[in-house]
Amino acid sequence: MIKVFIEGHSYKHDLFELIRVFFPGEEIEFINEDDTDTEELLIHSSLLDRADYNLACSKIYKDGNLIKEIIINIDDIHIQGISKSRIIKNAIKKSIYDSLINLIDGEVPWGILTGIRPIKVSHDLINNNKDIYEVKRILMDEFRIHKDKAQLMIDIAMSQRKHIYPLVENKYSLYIGIPFCPSRCSYCSFPAFAVGNNYDKVGRYVDTLIYEIKGIKEIMEGKWLNTVYIGGGTPTSIKSRDLERVIATVKESFKSEDIREFTVEAGRPDTLDMEMLKMIKSMEVDRISINPQTMNPKTLEKIGRNHDIKSIISSYNMAKDLGFDIINMDIILGLAGEDLKDVAYTLNEIEKLDPENLTVHTLALKRGSRLFNKNENHDEASNEIQRMLKLTEAKAAEIGMFPYYLYRQKQMVGNLENIGYSKLGKESIYNISMMEEKETIIGAGLGAVSKIYNPKDNTIKRLPNFKGLKEYLNRMDELIEKKKNLIIR
Ligand SMILES: C[S@@+](CC[C@H](N)C(=O)[O-])C[C@H]1O[C@@H](n2cnc3c(N)ncnc32)[C@H](O)[C@@H]1O
Ligand code: SF4
CATH class of the missing domain: 3.80.30.20 (tm_1862 like domain)
Structure with missing residues (x-):
């Protein structure tokens, strides 16, 4: 059983999907009160949304002990083509990813992407960033996607563009x-x-x-x-x-x-x-x-x-x-x-x-x-x-x-x-x-x-x-x- 406590945001569904990638088959329970004394693995995810700073923070507790803490400053992240709300959600997911990745043996090739249409993300980035190398960097750094999957996303998006653009309304x-x-x-x-x-x-x-x-x-x-x-x-x-x-x-x-x-x-x-x-x-x-x-x-x-x-x-x-x-x-x-x-x-x-x-x-x-x-x-x-x-x-x-x-x-x-x-x-x-x-x-x-x-x-x-x-x-x-x-x- 994995317990999850959320504070300051409502990305419960996204966190559920991401945590499930790390621990397939494990039961995941969202709790309403912080319970750091639990013997289960506890993931504490919070968003500190202040006037002068925004932080995404993840803490992992095991047997009541804090074993990992990751804090990401959201104000440091600027990505063309990605809305502010998506940046906040990404930062929360990234802090979870970074705090869990060393706890498992396997790999998480798709990083924090849990949606079913990853190529849409590469299209959005290509539409806003002229430089493909920059798109690849964003996919790897901001989404924690493995290098080969990031390349695949770009290759597929590039091959599709002649069939998608220009957009025709009727x-x-x-x-x-x-x-x-x-x-x-x-x-x-x-x-x-x-x-x-x-x-x-x-x-x-x-x-x-x-x-x-x-x-x-x-x-x-x-x-x-x-x-x-x-x-x-x-x-x-x-x-x-x-x-x-x-x-x-x-x-x-x-x-x-x-x-x-x-x-x-x-x-x-x-x-x-x-x-x-x-x-x-x-x-x-x-x-x-x-x-x-x-x-x-x-x-x-x-x-x-x-x-x-x-x-x-x-x-x-x-x-x-x-x-x-x-x-x-x-x-x-x-x-x-x-x-x-x-x-x-x-x-x-x-x-x-x-x-x-x-x-x-x-x-x-x-x-x-x-x-x-x-x-x-x-x-x-x-x-x-x-x-x-x-x-x-x-x-x-x-x-x-x-x-x-x-x-x-x-x-x-x-x-x-x-x-x-x-x-x-x-x-x-x-x-x-x-x-x-x-x-x-x-x-x-x-x-x-x-x-x-x-x-x-x-x-x-x-x-x-x-x-x-x-x-x-x-x-x-x-x-x-x-x-x-x-x-x-
Ligand atoms: C909607 S099905 C229709 C195909 C057609 N009736 C047939 O069986 O050849 C389309 C494809 O989805 C794939 N599919 C169906 N269920 C799946 C599953 N549980 N996991 C992975 N692929 C699945 C199969 O390869 C299937 O050919
Ligand atoms: S849709 Fe295709 S895969 Fe599904 S039951 Fe029918 S024949 Fe089998």
Whole structure:
């Protein structure tokens, strides 16, 4: 148990996330009264906000003894592109980081950054500091980010800028969610229902989704639809003619000649046959995913994917023969029982297939997934994740791919990152837009979130769709009205 006492500030959530990085799995309790006599580890974080000085202070007590104290003078910190409130929050987190870093054996590569979109920070700094070396210094000194991660943040941000800037006010992307899967994978907590025998609900869902897309068309009249992403779930787990109806609705409703990228997450190889792939290709979709997660048969069985390696390879080859422009493959690092050798094997097998994109996820133990409930021991994998990430980085470079987007999730094994790699010129514009939040994204489908971006003040208004199937199916007019109110009025 770790006890935390806060005085003079309210960054409880941020401190919780940061302390959890240092002590994964430990219980963290916020206490209301200072209790330096406790036998537990006590972290005391305070902000002294005075007229003539501002100090962030951390004290660590163990068995009642003060073992470390760090005081940071906030007035000494001036960073272009970072607001005063962010500087104060950073200083508080930095004082915690500096007081805890020598108490643990491991490393904290992302320093005090606990958010899921680190590249946004590098964009903000690049926008305000002409000198890239200065940006790197700030990331390392003010955020305590390791040198290689700071470089990665800059490299990715620089490669993304041509897709983000100049900001165009009336440009937007469309996300369409299809929350059905052939069966549930053990690690996954995405909203997805097994298609099963009862196809009625799928039919009703598709009808409602089409109605929603038509509603969005009315609302977004005159604006430029930049990219479309049909994800899930597994969109290809529904009947080919139903998915075709969805894609056709998009093509008919918006100026399809202006859409720069159209992705369908084909995902599970067991949902793909010639009929499905031919249909997707005939609809001029230029990017699909065929996701192995791993190329090791034993792991595949363990995680409940319900398909074999042969079907990954055959569906991939089918898609290649049909001439898809960009095929992405997702893999997950840290799957139960896998070591560095298994990851090396997966990467070598993927290299033979030669996809244009490779998305590398680090296992996140999410509430709601079967894996989380089983509480399997992932300590061993956690120690190896760093090396696995390094291996994927080296392999991606070897096969001519570069990292083009990056995000983090809560509860990731090893507290690291997910990285999307791409061959030159084949990067997904939608993935960049969605992560960097400098473009409006309209979400259609169960649980999809719309994010309305205003470039004038760099703000985002969020509107989530219903997460429950019943509400989604029965209250669509209400949902469309809400979108209209947010966008038009
Ligand atoms: C929304 S899922 C849809 C993909 C598609 N249904 C499939 O299974 O191939 C997108 C990706 O998230 C990743 N993913 C899902 N759950 C995860 C978890 N708990 N930890 C890490 N990655 C995860 C997987 O790599 C998956 O391909
Ligand atoms: S990983 Fe994909 S197929 Fe598996 S449950 Fe999640 S969304 Fe469905």
